Amino acid sequence: MRGYLLIESRDSFEGTSHFFDLARSLAHEAKEGPVTLFLVENGVLPARRCYASEQLAALAKDGVEILADEFSLRERAIGRERLIPEVKAVALDAALDLLVEGRKALWH
């Protein structure tokens, strides 16, 4: 299964709900393979415990793997201790590895 790599570069205030809906829908279609939501740039902001992080927590419950770019977190002074447990901080290499693995990639 190829699965999907969804890259979210925007903060929730810039309109991310349809992209999260897409991630959820793809995750519900098990035949489509695993779904990873990779947060980068302002996309990492909802990974902090806040009202918007509830959407991410719900996505994780629906089977979406959620990763956040360490560099983007550092740029925004967000330490790992501030992340909700459903989000894992990783190097950008993780996104590249998923691309190399053949995940269908979409950038938002």
Next chain:
Amino acid sequence: MSTKKHLAFLLMDAPYEQARTTTGLRLIDLALKKGHDVTVFCYEGAVALAFAKQAPHANAVHGRDVEQEDHPNPKDWIAALVKLAAEKGSKLTWIQCGLCVDERGVGEAVQGTVRGSPADFLKAVETADNTLVIPTQ
């Protein structure tokens, strides 16, 4: 079995405007460091990323000269990627959309880039193991 892959990227944003370009260049850098072949198609404003006449500037507000300011220019990052590919034995094909170049008058690009058309991006997508389009907002 070879693990070398061919990745295609499409960039659209003009320089100095969006973090998307930086992230795209970071991904391309990582791909080359890992020994993969990369095709980059620059479309619309992204063709100015490789414009050879970009110049660093001083910062009068903060009282810094050109050297102190150390202002980065994306053309230098692209030249560095071309050099990195050669060092790693990877193939970097950097294609500039010709019409987009002409519209913007940025025909003088750093070495290692070529002029092309969206048809070249289609060919890259057809031959690449994977493709990432980083659209403008």
